[in-house]
Amino acid sequence: MSAKPLPPLILASSSPYRKELLSRLRLPFRCESPHLDESPLPSESPQATCERLAKAKAEHIARSHPDALVIGSDQVAVLKGRLLGKPGNHENALRQLREASGEEAVFHTAVCLYNTASGHSQLERVPVTVRYRPFGEAEIERYLAADQPYDCAGSGRIETLGITLVEWVRSDDPTALIGLPLIALSRMLRAEGFLLP
Numbered sequence: 001m002s003a004k005p006l007p008p009l010i011l012a013s014s015s016p017y018r019k020e021l022l023s024r025l026r027l028p029f030r031c032e033s034p035h036l037d038e039s040p041l042p043s044e045s046p047q048a049t050c051e052r053l054a055k056a057k058a059e060h061i062a063r064s065h066p067d068a069l070v071i072g073s074d075q076v077a078v079l080k081g082r083l084l085g086k087p088g089n090h091e092n093a094l095r096q097l098r099e100a101s102g103e104e105a106v107f108h109t110a111v112c113l114y115n116t117a118s119g120h121s122q123l124e125r126v127p128v129t130v131r132y133r134p135f136g137e138a139e140i141e142r143y144l145a146a147d148q149p150y151d152c153a154g155s156g157r158i159e160t161l162g163i164t165l166v167e168w169v170r171s172d173d174p175t176a177l178i179g180l181p182l183i184a185l186s187r188m189l190r191a192e193g194f195l196l197p
Contacts, residue, residue, distance in 0.1 A: 010031070011032075012058050013033065013072075018179050027194065050125060051112075055123055058072030069189075073112070075108065079104075094141075101140075108126075128174075131168045
């Protein structure tokens with residue numbers, strides 16, 4: 001008797017970073033963007049925001065796929081008690097990095113795996129603490145010109161030149177900082193019957 005085929009895997013994201021991370025697991029998948037409002041709710045903690053949005057992204061895509069496994073993920077960065085969003089432009093990125101110099105930021109990344117057939121979801125949040133080294137205006141400008149990280153929370157790409165702005169990173173999962181915690185996700189996928197490796 002042959003094993004039941006596994007449901008299709010869908011990444012609820014248009015992020016090239018998350019797509020690249022998921023491709024590391026060498027599983028077939030496709031991407032669909034959920035197009036949701038990602039604003040935090042009033043009085044919502046950063047931890048709650050990323051968990052709510054990760055689940056909402058997965059559930060939104062799941063509505064149109066009755067027999068699939070949908071992955072949703074979200075990341076929220078916090079510096080000095082304030083949320084750091086995606087800067088969107090040079091001026092905002094410059095401001096964020098000025099504030100980050102010599103400071104610690106916490107990046108909360110949540111991942112949800114939603115089984116549309118059973119309605120069962122798994123959700124985990126992985127925090128990452130980043131200590132930035134002190135750096136000056138000229139270094140920030142050189143970095144922004146080279147990396148243009150305007151679509152990254154906190155204005156840095158740790159997987160490229162952003163690593164030069166950092167003293168240390170502390171986390172249970174290094175992929176969480178890039179946007180998709182693969183250790184947690186692998187555990188979830190194994191629970192759904194995937195063989196990894």
